Structure formats: C-alpha cells, structure tokens
Amino acid sequence: MKLAKAALLFTLASVAAWAQVNVGEQKSESRLPFTMTTVTTFELPWRLAFLPDGRMLITEKIGPVWLVSQQGEKIPVDNTPAVYWQRQNGMLGVFVSPHYATDQSIYLTYVEPGDYGGGLALGRGKLNATATSAKLDNFEVLWRQMPKGKGGQEGAQIAFSPDGQYLFLTVGDRQRFTPAQDPDQPVGKILRLTLDGKPAPGNPDFGKIGAATIPLIDPPTDTEAAKTAKVVSTYTFPGPNLTEAETWTSGHRTPYGMAFSPRGELWEVEHGPRGGDELNLIEKGKNYGWPLVSFGQNYNGVPIPNPDSRPELAMPVLYWVPVIAPGNLMFYRGTQTFPQWNGSGFISGLLTKSLNRIVFDGHGGAKAAERWDVGRRIRDVEESPDGSLWMLEDANPGALIHVTPVITAH
Ligand SMILES: [Ca+2]
Numbered sequence: 001m002k003l004a005k006a007a008l009l010f011t012l013a014s015v016a017a018w019a020q021v022n023v024g025e026q027k028s029e030s031r032l033p034f035t036m037t038t039v040t041t042f043e044l045p046w047r048l049a050f051l052p053d054g055r056m057l058i059t060e061k062i063g064p065v066w067l068v069s070q071q072g073e074k075i076p077v078d079n080t081p082a083v084y085w086q087r088q089n090g091m092l093g094v095f096v097s098p099h100y101a102t103d104q105s106i107y108l109t110y111v112e113p114g115d116y117g118g119g120l121a122l123g124r125g126k127l128n129a130t131a132t133s134a135k136l137d138n139f140e141v142l143w144r145q146m147p148k149g150k151g152g153q154e155g156a157q158i159a160f161s162p163d164g165q166y167l168f169l170t171v172g173d174r175q176r177f178t179p180a181q182d183p184d185q186p187v188g189k190i191l192r193l194t195l196d197g198k199p200a201p202g203n204p205d206f207g208k209i210g211a212a213t214i215p216l217i218d219p220p221t222d223t224e225a226a227k228t229a230k231v232v233s234t235y236t237f238p239g240p241n242l243t244e245a246e247t248w249t250s251g252h253r254t255p256y257g258m259a260f261s262p263r264g265e266l267w268e269v270e271h272g273p274r275g276g277d278e279l280n281l282i283e284k285g286k287n288y289g290w291p292l293v294s295f296g297q298n299y300n301g302v303p304i305p306n307p308d309s310r311p312e313l314a315m316p317v318l319y320w321v322p323v324i325a326p327g328n329l330m331f332y333r334g335t336q337t338f339p340q341w342n343g344s345g346f347i348s349g350l351l352t353k354s355l356n357r358i359v360f361d362g363h364g365g366a367k368a369a370e371r372w373d374v375g376r377r378i379r380d381v382e383e384s385p386d387g388s389l390w391m392l393e394d395a396n397p398g399a400l401i402h403v404t405p406v407i408t409a410h
Contacts, residue, residue: 020307021367022295024275024320028354028373032051034338034389034403036374040072041397045103047093047328048194048392048400049106051129054385057106058392058400061090065108065291070384072400078135079125084111084118086154097124097195099165104128106136109156111142111157119148120156120171122197142197143169143246145186147235150219151175153254153271157328162264166200168192168282170247170255170268175219177226177291180251184210184243186382188290190255190282191270192248199245204285210241222273222298224289250290251313257329258282262343269326269347273304277323278316279347281364289313295321317366324349324356324371327394334387337405344369348378350394355381376401 044061048068051057052210056068057077062085065077083091089111097105106127111118122143125136125299135365155172173180173188180188183205190198199206254271261267266282280288293313294304307315327348331342345366347359353376357369379394381403389403 019127020295020316020319023318023368024277024322024324026356026368026371028352028371030373032372032374033406035406036391037402037404038355038399039402040068040074040400041071041399042066042392043398044090044394044396045392045398045400046091046394047095048382048390048391049094049096050384051127051381052100052385055129056384056390056400057094057096057127058145059091059094059110061085061092063091063333065091065094067129068400070402071147075129075132075134077127077262078133080108080136081110081121081139081141083272083400084113086118089118089154090157092154092304093158095158095160098160098195106331107158107167108144109158111153111154112141112148114148117148117150119145120154122158122169122193123147124197143191145171145174146237147214147216149174149216155252156254156257157256157268159258159260159266162260165195166192167195168258168266170252170258172254172256173252173290176215176217177220178229179288180253181287182214183247183250183293184214184241186243186246188250188252189247190249190252190258191244191246199242201336203245203248205244205247205395208244210244212237212241214241218410222300222302223304224300224302226291248284249282249286249314251290251292253290253294257326257347257385259329259331259345261331261345261360261362262333263360265360265362265364267329267345267360267366269329271325272319272321272323274299274301275321275323277320277326278318279318279329279358279366280314281366283314286314287312289315295319296323317364318358318368324354325351325352327377328381330382332383334383336389338389346381346389348381348391350377350379355391 125139153168
C-alpha cells in the first residue's frame with residue numbers, strides 16, 4: 001500500500017511541473033552559519049516589525065505592544081485595543097504601512113473579545129513615537145471577523161501588495177473545518193482589501209453580496225465530525241455580508257505566514273492537521289482545499305483525501321510530513337550582511353525548533369535549502385534595515401534574538 005502510494009507520487013512528480021514535494025523528512029543541521037544573541041525577553045511575543053529608524057514594534061500575545069531599541073530598551077505603546085487572550089488568541093500581528101514615511105500608520109491584527117469567544121480584527125492607528133514615549137492615535141477597526149466564537153487558528157498575517165495599494169489578510173479556519181469552503185464565511189480565506197479594509201476592486205467576486213444569515217455549528221473535532229455537525233444557531237450580519245467581495249482565495253487552515261517575494265509572487269504557509277504543513281503559491285480565485293484534501297490526517301487518525309485526488313483544488317508547492325509547524329514566512333532582500341541569501345525565503349518551524357531557508361525560481365517553483373536547528377520555537381523572523389535578522393521565540397519568557405554572520409577565524 002505504502003509502496004504503491006510512493007510510486008504514484010513519484011509518477012506525478014515526474015510528469016507535472018506543479019507536483020508537490022514532501023520536505024518533511026529533511027534533516028536539521030546543527031552547525032549554524034550565523035550567531036544568535038539574546039537581547040531581551042518578552043511574555044509570549046508573536047510578531048515584530050521594523051520602523052525605518054531601526055527600532056522595532058513587538059507584540060506580546062497577552063496584549064501589550066512595545067517599541068524596542070536594538071539594545072533591548074522597551075517603551076510601551078499606548079492606546080492599543082483590548083484583546084481576547086486565550087491559547088492561540090490574543091494580540092497577534094504588527095505591520096508598518098507601505099506609506100509610513102508620509103502616514104506613520106501601523107496595522108494590528110488581534111482577537112477582539114466578543115460573543116462566547118473572540119474574532120479576528122484588523123485595525124490601524126497613527127504611531128506617535130518619540131525617544132521616550134509611544135502611542136497610537138486615531139486607532140480604528142478596519143475589518144472584523146463575524147461571527148466571533150471559539151477556536152484558535154486565527155491566521156492574522158498581512159502582506160501589502162508591491163504597489164502599496166492593497167493588503168492581503170489571512171483568516172484561519174478557527175478550527176471549524178467546513179466553513180473554510182463556505183463563500184459566505186470569512187474563516188479559511190485570504191482576503192484582499194483596500195488599505196481602509198474594504199473589498200478591493202479586481203477581486204474574483206468584487207461587488208457581490210453574500211448570504212446575510214449563516215449557520216453556526218458546534219466546534220467539530222475533525223473533518224468527519226464536521227460533515228454531520230449539528231447547526232446550533234444562526235448568525236445574521238447586521239449589514240451586508242461582504243465576505244464574497246473580500247475573498248481572494250479559499251480553503252485555508254492555519255495561514256500564519258504570507259509574504260510577497262522580490263519577484264512579486266505571493267506565497268503562504270499554513271499548518272496541516274496531523275502532517276501536511278503547506279507552502280502555497282497564492283493565485284487569484286483558487287481554492288487550496290482545506291478541509292476537503294490534505295497531506296495530513298485527522299487527529300483521530302481518520303485519513304483525509306490526498307490533494308492529488310482533486311485536481312480542481314490548488315496543491316502546495318512544498319509540503320511537510322511530518323510537520324515543522326510554520327511560525328511565519330519572510331523574504332530576505334539584503335545584499336550586504338547575508339548576500340548569499342538574497343531573495344531566499346525563511347520559514348520558522350515551531351515544532352522542529354528550526355529555521356528553514358527556501359529558494360524560489362521566480363516562476364512558481366520552490367525548493368528547500370537548509371534546515372537549521374536553532375533549538376527554540378521561533379514564532380517570527382524579520383530582516384532589519386541593516387540586513388541582519390531578528391527572531392522572536394514563542395515562549396514565556398520568549399527571547400528577542402539578533403542573528404548575525406559568524407566571523408570565521410581563517
Ligand atoms: Ca491545501
């Protein structure tokens with residue numbers, strides 16, 4: 001059985017350029033071509049974003065946002081929104097506007113407290129920062145996930161389009177499974193919005209209005225349970241349901257990483273269930289399959305159909321069985337500090353405590369380069385204006401780590 005499956009995969013891989021490759025078995029390298037220096041620690045840090053002056057904004061999942069110098073001095077950012085902190089929920093992403101030099105805008109993604117749980121929200125404020133103080137002025141919610149409720153797997157990553165006109169927002173499936181395929185529900189989608197959080201012209205269903213009332217189900221435990229889950233109530237949108245007009249792609253599970261490559265391709269990483277983490281090339285209107293297909297399994301061991309069985313669903317370019325549990329995805333654009341990595345993608349592996357370098361061919365192809373054993377659960381890795389890397393450890397306390405080249409003796 002296993003052999004037949006392997007042979008089938010090999011056949012597909014040899015005939016189809018899009019055929020995916022499992023890189024889950026890749027071995028970790030313990031000899032690192034970089035030095036890691038812990039600068040300070042935070043309580044459950046989640047994302048960091050660099051300001052042009054070299055200081056960082058860092059979120060803690062439990063709520064606060066900090067303005068942090070490269071020496072580790074912290075200034076609290078005032079006027080940030082209240083969050084629903086529970087397990088995977090809380091204060092999540094922080095992103096600097098592509099027009100920061102003129103608008104000083106900061107975007108936050110976080111879980112808003114609400115009816116029996118919380119919901120993903122996207123907000124924006126103007127950063128008013130001095131050498132000794134920081135606050136967000138005129139903070140406003142631009143978009144919110146409705147209905148709210150239980151479940152983690154928020155997503156909460158933003159990527160700004162290279163022209164600076166639009167933003168892409170990942171919305172995880174909230175552990176609800178089948179709504180990732182429901183065009184009337186934002187969960188399990190990547191949305192494309194204007195910088196003000198409205199549906200973006202050019203979206204596949206721009207101008208469409210979805211169903212106003214959607215069924216609410218008890219949180220299922222796996223995809224089999226989701227098929228027969230009982231409707232416990234319904235939710236009616238207070239205004240028009242714009243989900244269809246907002247949606248760029250569907251069928252996502254836990255999309256924690258998304259970024260544009262230097263060549264202008266949009267890439268995304270998401271966690272599979274038990275096995276089946278994915279690196280996807282995100283293209284307009286495509287359905288990425290969750291929970292209909294996956295290389296993973298339900299947690300109760302029931303198999304999910306393989307993506308090869310449904311050619312109308314977009315397949316990952318790379319996948320991981322066993323999983324790495326990706327924390328994020330970023331592209332390295334530096335030419336000085338680590339010139340050998342210019343154009344590479346970096347994906348942290350929470351479970352494998354690894355940093356994974358991926359190389360891209362600029363034509364929709366990707367290949368795993370190194371997997372480095374960094375010995376910590378890395379939630380975020382970002383590039384500073386000087387080209388060095390900074391990482392956040394997913395722990396309490398979790399380290400802020402500066403990554404610099406190894407100075408070789410010979
Ligand atoms: Ca998929």
